[in-house]
Structures are given as structure tokens and as C-alpha cells.
Amino acid sequence: MSDQPLLQAVSVSKIYSGRHGAGVQFADLDVKPHQITAIIGESGSGKSTLLKLLYGLLSPQKGQILYKGEPILGPHDKLIPGHDSMKMVTQHTDDLNLHASVWDNVAHLLPNTDLQAKQQRTTELLKQLKLFHMADKRVVELSGGEKQRVAIAKALVTSPEVLFLDEPFNQVDTSFREGLQRDIRRIVDETGLTVVMVSHDPAEVLSMADELIVLRNGEIVEAGKPEELYTNPVNFYTATLLSNCNVVEGEEAKELGIKTNLSRVVIYPEWISIDKKMLSNKWKVMQILFKGPYEELWLTYNDLNIRVFNLQLGKFPIGKGVSIKVNKYKAF
Template identity: 30%
Template sequence: MVKIIVKNISKVFKKGKVIALDNVNITIENGERFGILGPSGAGKTTFMRIIAGLDVPSTGELYFDDKLVASNGKLLVPPEDRKIGMVFQTWALYPNLTAFENIAFPLTNMKMSKEEIRKRVEEVAKILDIHHVLNHLPRELSGGQQQRVALARALVKDPSLLLLDEPFSNLDARMRDSARALVKEVQSRLGVTLLIVSHDPADIFAIADRVGVLVKGKLVQVGKPEEVYDNPVSIQVASLIGEINELEGKVTNEGVVIGSFRFPVSISNDKVLIGIRPEDVKLSKDVIRDDAWTLVGKGRVKVIGYQGGLFRITITPLNSDDEIFTYSDHPIHSGEEVLVYVKKDKIKVFEKN
């Protein structure tokens, strides 16, 4: 296990014209599972590379425990001395080596004895349930098995820190949940500090204790995934960590008005963005008598889709082209008028930039 301390780290490219990281500060505790979430181009990969020692910060300091490993453009501790295991998006397996040889590769470079290499490879292969495919080449393995081989190669060195760079993006949807569960189980068993970088909030919710959201190189919010989900600092953060309806409304004495919808919130700005998660929207033909839900108005069903065992229903206010969507276990026909309810305490209000 290792504690990672990032102090005022910035990274610029092209003589300062491109800012990849902008004054990032974060502490990742010993044995913690920490996630970095952000869109493409946010600086996630640059952050990962600096932690791994594959790049250096232009300014700022990076500590592993109390040891300074990189500072102000200087690499003080090289990657091979940082006790890091890394799993890449592509898994980066050598196609001409067997699973055993792929896993053993870093140990071979460390000049370990053949007996010790075999012992370590077999131990980690047993943990990951791939001992029966050790003699197979990567092309003979399923996607899930290839990923386990990549994870085994990262763990066989007994690292203090495990870095995962978009590790599940090459798996089909059926396999991702089991792969996430495996990673969390192995991390808990070994106690290694874990840093996962992803654009997929499902990865973060499944694995991370805390998440940091990177936007344009800035770490804009840090917290438990569920806290960031419920209380995002901006509409962009809200949309990065989960589905959300985004509506631009006009502020009146009666609340925020969007067509025939009225959201009962108070704010001083003339125009704001209303955010409401789809699970916090309910459609009904009858009045709902439940204090947790508030009626915002009548709407008309625009379109209905189907995914994941639920109907995705898009509604518009009666006199507006704005849209709001939710999920339902039963269909509602296009063109029908419905009463639209939202959870009072789940309405999110953001300033319009």
C-alpha cells in the first residue's frame, strides 16, 4: 500500500499553449480505491502517466508516502522503482508469448529465479482463476481471460499501487460487471492502493471509494461517488457521473418556468439550468398523493423507446419544444397527455454560463 500526495501539479504542452493539468491537488490514502472521471481531453491520461512516472509535472510535486518522486519537471524516482502495476485499455499482451510468459515478463526483467517466477505466477493465476489457460496464447483466450492475464501481470510484482486505465472498455456489456467485481475483490484481498481512470461512471460506482472529476485539466469536485451524483457542482459534472435532464428555465415568483412545467425553486438569477435525474421523474394519469413528489405540470409523450427491460419515455411540456425523459416498467403511447411529477429534494439548479 502507498499514499499518493499530489501538490499543485500542472502539465503543459507545446510551450504552454496546451494545459493538460491545471494546479491539481489530491491525496489518495493507503489502500484506497480512487477513481478519476472525466471526458476525453480532460487530462485523465496525463494524470495517470505522471503517477506512473511515464511523464513529469511541469510544475508541482508528487509524493509516494513521504518520498518526493517527481517535482517541477524532474523525475526523481523512475517508474521501475515505484512499485506500480498497470493495466492498460488495450491490455497490451505480447501476442507471441503464452499467458504464463506474459504474466512472468516483469519478473523475468527483474532477474528472478525460475522457481520464484513460477511460484508467483501460479499464485496470482489461482487468485484470478486463469491457472488452466497459462499455456495458451492471447489469441486463444476470451476477452475476459485476456483482461485477467493483464491484471495478473500487473499484480505479480506485488505492487503498492495498481493503476487501471479504462480497463473495461474492450469488454462487452455482459462481462463488465463481473470484471469490475473481480477487480474490487482482488484489491480488497491484497490491500493495494488502486487508481482507476475512466469516462464511464459505472466503473467508478462499482469500484471507487472516492472520485475526482477532471474537466479541462482542473479537478473540479472530489467526494464519494454517490455524493457527487446527488450534489454535482455543475451540470457538466452531473452529466459525467450519470444521466440527467437539462432544462433552461426562466425564473419567476412562482419558481422556474419551462413551458407548462413549473419547478418550485427559489433563485435570484433571471435564467438558470434545471437538472433532474430520470429516476426522479414520475409520470401519471392520476393525481399522486405523496409529499415526496411534486407536480410540475402537464406534458405530452413525444417518443417511447425500450432498453434494459424498461421503457424510456420522452415528454415535452405542452407549449414548448424542451424535453425530459424518464424510465417506466410500462409503456405510454406517443401523444398522450400525462401529469409530470418530480422529487422535491432532487431538483438541481445550476447557474447558466
């Protein structure tokens, strides 16, 4: 049963007039239960529109959104839009009561008919999201990352089956971001929650998602496991979206020992190694960016510039000539 889609878009289109973005065109996708499905694309690619269609905040002009095989009603057919079994959290946390405590923000959606169950559920969520120690703090006193945790706890307190996250980590400091991502991953694994998230950051989707959907100009251009899409992208857009890669055109590929009839070659920086065995040191180190456990080297030869990841810190100073070897590439 877990292989059956929980949520489906069937030939869904929502096109905006004017300059409101690309919208979504003829989108088909399946969201499997108990997994994290991530939608990634450039700004204006239709990511948030697709998320709102799946939740029922927007009505498609064509096609259908199905939840467990039943159509999801949009705002044209439902007074309060949004499916009752789903919740959405955005990057803004606007629905939080800033002057109420963390506890009250999370607990107030639960009924008072069983106060013991209300206290137990609120405590459980605050502990899961590492908020219990600040339960009595007012939300206005919290950092951006802490507010986002409260917003997620509030969304989960009524035990929805699907949680939508729209660019949830944009306002979260890097120091908080990875911890929050790990906690969401753990909650999915422990509870069977289904998460559909939107992001423009490849680092987020590659580390969190079970399934990845790539959106461009409102159309789904590729979908699959994050590792598969990263290592073997079918689409040039996917390759450049998921990695800050080297793009080599036509004749330039020959300078790297690549023979292909295709017009563009994509090479990830980690697919290139500095080869001390080769005699030709024609590539010059022009810039070095320290990245902690590795350095990012910018190399140049004639008019061609490429990026290489170097684990041997400090071994190649600026101006040094090096030889390189392309271990893998993808031609389009």
C-alpha cells in the same frame, strides 16, 4: 494510518503547447491506501496526463508528486520512468507477448531463484483473475477481455502497492466488463491493493470507486464519495458528466413546477415520477426505449423534452398524455 494519503499531488501542473490536450493545472489530490480512486472527465480533460504524473512517467512543470511523503522521480531524473512500487495497465495490452502462453506472460517477471514460489504466485494470480483454466493458451487466441485480464495479472504478479488503470475496460465487451470490475474490487478488498483508475464512463466509476475525482480542462473541479457527487453535485459539469440528465433552462423550469432564481436546473430521469393522481395529462409520450427492467420515456410539452425512467413496462404507449411530478432537482 489508513486515513493518511499514500500518494499525493501538490499543486501539480503539466501544460502542453499546441494541440496535445489540456494537460493538468494546479492539481491537488490525495490517494488513500487500500481503496479505488477514480478520475473522470471528458476527452482531453487531462485524465491520462494526471495518471502518468502520479506514476512518474511524466515530470510536472510545477508542484510535486509524493509517495509516502517522498518525491516521485520523473523521466528527467530516472533512467527507466515509473515508480518501482507501482504498475500501470492501459487499454491496449501492448506489452503482452501474443505468441507466448498466458502462464508465461504472467510468470516471466518473477525470478527463477525459487521456482516453487514462482509457481505458487502465478497460480494464485491466474485463479484470482479467472485465467487458470486457460493458462496454456497463447495470448493471441484470447478475446479482448481475456487479454485485459492477463495484462492485469502480469501487472500484479510482482505485488505492487499501487495499480494504475488507464481506461482499462474500453476494449472489453460488456459481457466481460462487469465481471472484471468485480474481480478488481475483490482483489482490492482481499489484498489491500491501492488502485487509481481513469475513465470517461460514469457507470464504471460509480460502481467501482471509493473516491471520485472530477477533472475538467486540466483542473480538479470536485472530489468526494461517488454517491455524494452523484446525488448532490456542487458543479453543473459534474451533474451532467455522471448522468444523462435533463437540463432545463430558466422559464422552462416553471412548466415542471420548479421555482428558482438560478439559470439552470438539472433533473435526473429517476427524480421524475409519472403521477396518476394529477388531472393534467399535458406531457405526451413521444418515444419509448426498452432498457430491460425499465423503459426510458421521452416526454414533450410545447418545446420542452424530458427523459423519465418507467418501471411499469408497457403502461404508457406512444402518444399517450401523462402527468409527471418532479421529486428532486438541482439548480445551478
